Amino acid sequence: xxxxxxxxxxxxxxxxxxxxxxxxxxxxxxxxxxxxxxxxxxxxxxxxxxxxxxxxxxxxxxxxxxxxxxxxxxxxxxxxxxxxxxxxxxxxxxxxxxxxxxxxxxxxxxxxxxxxxxxxxxxxxxxxxxxxxxxxxxxxxxxxxxxxxxxxxxxxxxxxxxxxxxxxxxxxxxxxxxxxxxxxxxxxxxxxxxxxxxxxxxxxxxxxxxxxxxxxxxxxxxxxxxxxxxxxxxxxxxxxxxxxxxxxxxxxxxxxxxxxxxxxxxxxxxxxxxxxxxxxxxxxxxxxxxxxxxxxxxxxxxxxxxxxxx
Numbered sequence: 001x002x003x004x005x006x007x008x009x010x011x012x013x014x015x016x017x018x019x020x021x022x023x024x025x026x027x028x029x030x031x032x033x034x035x036x037x038x039x040x041x042x043x044x045x046x047x048x049x050x051x052x053x054x055x056x057x058x059x060x061x062x063x064x065x066x067x068x069x070x071x072x073x074x075x076x077x078x079x080x081x082x083x084x085x086x087x088x089x090x091x092x093x094x095x096x097x098x099x100x101x102x103x104x105x106x107x108x109x110x111x112x113x114x115x116x117x118x119x120x121x122x123x124x125x126x127x128x129x130x131x132x133x134x135x136x137x138x139x140x141x142x143x144x145x146x147x148x149x150x151x152x153x154x155x156x157x158x159x160x161x162x163x164x165x166x167x168x169x170x171x172x173x174x175x176x177x178x179x180x181x182x183x184x185x186x187x188x189x190x191x192x193x194x195x196x197x198x199x200x201x202x203x204x205x206x207x208x209x210x211x212x213x214x215x216x217x218x219x220x221x222x223x224x225x226x227x228x229x230x231x232x233x234x235x236x237x238x239x240x241x242x243x244x245x246x247x248x249x250x251x252x253x254x255x256x257x258x259x260x261x262x263x264x265x266x267x268x269x270x271x272x273x274x275x276x277x278x279x280x281x282x283x284x285x286x287x288x289x290x291x292x293x294x295x296x297x298x299x300x301x302x303x304x305x306x307x308x309x310x
Contacts, residue, residue, distance in 0.1 A: 003107045004030045006303060007094060009084055009248075010114030012040020013289050014278030016067050017296030018112050019076040025304045030106065031078040032096060038071060038078070039064035040116055042289075046141040052289050063289070087111070089252045089271055110273050110303045113261065114296065115245040117279035117287075122154065122238055126210030130236065135216055137235060139163035146172040146234055152219055154207050155239035156180065161189035163237050168198035175231065176201045177221060210236055244280045258283075267299040275299045 006022050008015045011033035022029035031038075045060025055063055071078075081099040088094075094106045121127060130136070137145070143166045153164045156178035162185075164174045176183075176193070181203050183190055193199050202221070208228060209220040218232040244260045254262040254270040260283065261269055261276040268275050277295035279287050 001093075001105050001107050002030075004028055005108070005307065006030075006110045006112060006300070007032065007106060007108040008112045008114055009094075010040070010116055010245075010278070010280075011035070011038035011078070011080070012114060012116050012278060012292065013042070013067060014116075014292035014296045015040070015112070015114030016071050016076075017293040018114060018277060018300050019078070019296075020071060020074050021297050021300035023074045023076045025300065027300070027304060027307070029077055031076060032082050032084060032094075033078065033080045034083055036081050038068050038080070042067075044138065046138050049289070084248060087248060087252070089249075089274065092273055108273070109307070110275065112267075112296075112299055112303075113246075113249060113269075113274065113276040113280055114278050114292075115248070115280045117242040117244045117284075119238065120241045120243045122207060122210075122240065124207060124209050126212065127238070130210050130212070130216055133215065135235065137237065139166040139237060143167045143170040143172065146170070149173065149234040150175070150232060151235045151237065152177060152207070152231065152233045153237045153239060155241070156183040156185060157239065157241065158185045158189055159241075160237075160239035161185040161193040163239055164199050165189065165193050165196065167237075168193075168196045172198065174199045175233070177205050177207055177219075178203050179206050180204065207236070242279070242284060246280055249274070266302040267295055268302075275303070 005028040008018050008031040011031055015031055019031045042060035042064035049063055083097045085097055086095040092108050097103050146167055147170050150173045151167055153160050153174055153176045164176050168174045205221050205223045207219045208222045211218050216235055218230055220228050221231055222228045246255055246259050246261050256262055261281040263269055263276050263281050267277055277299050278292040
């Protein structure tokens with residue numbers, strides 16, 4: 001069985017930062033990433049990154065390139081295309097499955113969870129079919145595809161209204177479906193969205209089905225007062241928030257009501273050997289690439305102090 005001082009699960013900015021600091025402090029480490037390359041969700045950021053210090057121009061893929069180059073330059077230890085199947089918190093063991101489908105166990109002294117967060121699904125019929133067909137779009141990248149067409153945006157927060165504005169400004173007809181009687185987005189998105197001639201907001205309503213066998217044809221919408229109606233649409237943008245990827249440790253450590261890992265000021269979870277960094281433990285309002293990178297550094301430095309009794 002392979003023995004490692006620090007195992008890091010997740011290869012986004014937080015995990016990359018943790019690995020770089022492990023290497024800098026000469027700690028035996030291993031980063032595990034389920035995809036074939038590092039970078040997390042940076043590839044999905046198509047707008048310019050303007051809030052990462054020292055990096056003022058460029059999309060997510062450009063920052064990803066620099067982070068991965070730094071990671072490789074430091075000769076950090078990594079396994080890609082691996083699935084974490086089980087974590088034995090008592091024995092401090094992780095069971096992983098490699099790309100060749102062989103299983104392996106890794107023993108750790110400390111575990112850092114940098115598993116990030118994912119788009120929260122609606123959980124309605126037709127949604128998974130839509131995803132499987134690849135009908136999942138970025139408003140900043142793909143809004144031009146829907147010029148002159150009708151699209152549905154589900155949600156009432158910043159991402160929902162920012163996406164609705166991008167689509168509407170590219171001449172799409174946008175209907176925003178919001179479950180409550182008010183929108184929760186910041187004023188910089190809220191005010192222009194509700195006043196845009198191409199955007200209509202339907203309150204106190206929810207999408208109960210995404211309709212279409214070979215492509216999206218529309219949605220079924222339920223309101224509080226009326227029976228469900230069918231609404232034609234060329235695409236559905238689901239923007240109801242994100243969910244932390246904490247399922248693998250949910251049976252063992254404390255999570256808050258939304259599934260975020262509870263941590264102390266050092267990033268330590270309710271189990272002394274397990275730490276969390278990035279979006280898996282940070283609420284959306286406080287989440288950023290900068291905070292994720294900083295958390296990766298902070299946790300590793302704290303673990304180093306424990307290993308070296310400082």
